[in-house]
Amino acid sequence: MLAQLRVRNxxxxDDLEVEFGPGLTVLTGETGAGKSIIVGALSLALGERHDATMLRTGADHCTIEARFTGVNRLAEDCRAQGIELDEEELIVRRRAGADGRSSAWLNDAAVTVGTLRRVGDRLVDLHGQHQHQLLLDPQAQLSILDASARLEATRTRYRAGYEELRAAEAELAALETEAAARRQRQDLTAFQARELTEAAVVAGEADALRREQELLASVERRHRLVRELGEMLSERDGSAVELASTIADRVAELAKLDPALTDDVEPTRTARVLLDELWRKISRYQDSIEFAPERADEVNARLFLLEKLERKYAVAADELPALAEKLTGELAAAELDESRAEKLRRDIESRRRTLLDAATDITRRRRSAGTELSRRVGTEFRALGLENARLEVVVDGPKRPSASDLGPDGIDTVEFRFSANPGEELKPLRRVASGGELSRIMLALKSTLARVALVPVMIFDEIDAGIGGRVAEAVGRRLARLGRTQQVICITHLPQLARCADHHFLIEKTTSRGRTRTGLCRLEGDDRVRELARMTAGAKVTETTLAHARELLTEKGKID
Known part of the structure; x- marks a missing residue:
């Protein structure tokens, strides 16, 4: 149970600390005193989203700490989070700052807010203001039914499988769309890939061919230039080699006569040797020059093909090999994608069969749970002053379900149908239930689900909306009985409900030194009598209203 709650800023x-006991606890106070603030603080401690505007003016952070006892049932879950329970006690703490950031701890072990929320859901079932309106939502009705059937884990697994199926179907659709587009261009792609593969273009080939083309086109001119060089170097009188030899001999002779020219002997001899080597090289080069018209035709034809392919594919010749590889890869990818698509089709078919089996089983369990839920809620109705009311849980689905019927929650639609009076046809809850009836229907469902969920603490924020008089007394008695198996905390404005409580707290708003504060105090004896009198008569409390309040408390022992 919730043993203690401490709230700061x-x-x-400002700084509030309150200890709670077992059974039914009520929180009362005038409108605007801050009754719902207590619930909001506890919600924040249990993982609700932090709203920085809820910080006390002037504070840079708030801290909420809740101590729970008798939580040994959560020991295994806590150990999975690395949290050790101390003597069956769990302390939940949340610190939230003005910057919107927050931190959370369980028994001083830091945890994520997600972990805090999961643990909190196992500790407290909180029914907020106007939450009974959720009963009109078909999705909420489905969740209530699944909770009564203990289907939450099964539905989570089913939904995970459903999402995987949807992802596989989306992947297959994308593959098929791409395949359809590819088929439209596949013939052209195959032709182009074949054309480029047969062309067998090599990177750098075009430049090499152009250089060879230039050489083949210059055969006659090269022959003429080589002949002229041969004559100039050695093949005529007064050739360069002959003159260089004569010059070298004359310089050597002068150096013998005048040593000052000794250093010039070697350069002249070197010049003679170089000219002689050049002549020999030119002679060899002349032998290599050959006119080859067939090769010229081959080079020209090859260059013509490469230039044609460059224009056709709008890329340079050096990029043609990469393009050929890309087109060939597309053809191979088409085969792989088709293989992958076929594998996906088999996988999807298998997933659909598995999900359809699971959904059919969920339907069976929902229908069984719906019958039982209707029966148990009917029993609760009689305790809540709805003696003639009936609630029927209708689980509707296809008679012969197929994969096309699969949805994120199965193959069913769930609808709560209600009739408040005998002889009246059962109709959808959203069309016939009044506000007061919705409050009692919600309480009946909560009471029924409490046996299944085994959440130790139930909190009701104004479950008494839209009711009063005899109906309020019935609700109070039911909450008191519920408090025998679970801790129940209820915010109420009705004295008929408040008088049924085992513990009564008054929430007050005071102003001191220009600051407003909300506080909480336990009521007993005459203080509780005065509060019940105020709730009955308003600000004008008389002996008559006090006597009536005492009578209400005296009758508390008769709630059974």
Missing amino acids: YALI
């Missing part, structure tokens, strides 16, 4: 609360 939250909304109008």
Whole structure:
């Protein structure tokens, strides 16, 4: 149970500490005193989203700490989070700052807010203001039914499988769309790939061919230039080699006569040797020059093909090999994608069969649970002053379900149908239930689900909306009975409900030194009598209203 709650710097609360007991606890107070602030603080401690505007004015952070006892049932879950329970006690703490950031701890072990929320859901079932309106939502009705059937884990697994199926179907659709587009261009792609593969273009080939083409086109001119060089170097009188030899001999002779020219002997001899080597090289080069018209035709034809392919594919010749590889790869990818698509089709068919089996089983369990839920809620109705009311849980689905019927929650639609009076036809809850009836229907469902969920703490924020008089007394008695198996905390404005409580707290708003504060105090004896009298008569409390309040408390022992 929730043994203690401490709140600092939250909304109008400066520093509040309160200890709770077992059974039914009620929180009362005048409108605007801050009754719902207590619930908001506890919700924040249990993982609700942090709203920085709820910080007390002037504070840079708030801290909410809740101590729970008798939580040994959560020991395994906590150990999975690395949290050790101390003597069956769990302390939940949340610190939230003005910057919107927050931190959370369980028994001083830091945890994520997600972990805090999961643990909180196992500790407290909180029914907020106007939450009974959710009963009109078909999705909420489905969740209530699944909770009564203990289907939450099964539905989570089913939904995970459904999402995987949808992802596989989306992948297959994308593959098929791409395949359809590819088929439209596949013949052209195959032709182009074949054309480029047969062309067998090599990177750098075009430049090499152009250089060879230039050489083949210059055969006659090269022959003429080589002949002229041969004559100039050695093949005529007074050739360069002959003159260089004569010059070298004359310089050597002069150096013998005048040593000052000794250093010039070697350069002249070197010049003679170089000219002689050049002549020999030119002679060899002349032998290599050959006119080859067939090769010229081959080179020209090859260059013509390469230039044609460059224009056709709008890329340079050096890029043609990469293009050929890309087109060939597309053809291979088409085969791989088709293989992959076929594998996906088999996988999808298998997933659909598995999900359809699971959904059919979920339907069977929902229908069985719906019958039982209707029966148990009917029993609760009689305790809540709805003696003639009936609630029927209708689980509707296809008679012969197929894969096309699969949805994220199965193959069913769930609808709660209600009739408040005998002889009246059962109709959808959203069309016939009044506000007061919705409150009692919600309480009946909560009471029924409490046996299944085994959440130790139930909190109701104004479950008494839209009711009063005899109906309020019935609701109070039901909450008191519920408090025998679970801790129940209820915010109420009705004295008929408040008088049924085992513990009564008054929430007050006070102003001191220009600051407003919300506080909480336990009521007993005459203080509780006065509060019940105020709730009955308003600000004008008389002996008559006090006597009536005492009578209400005296009758508390008769709630059974």
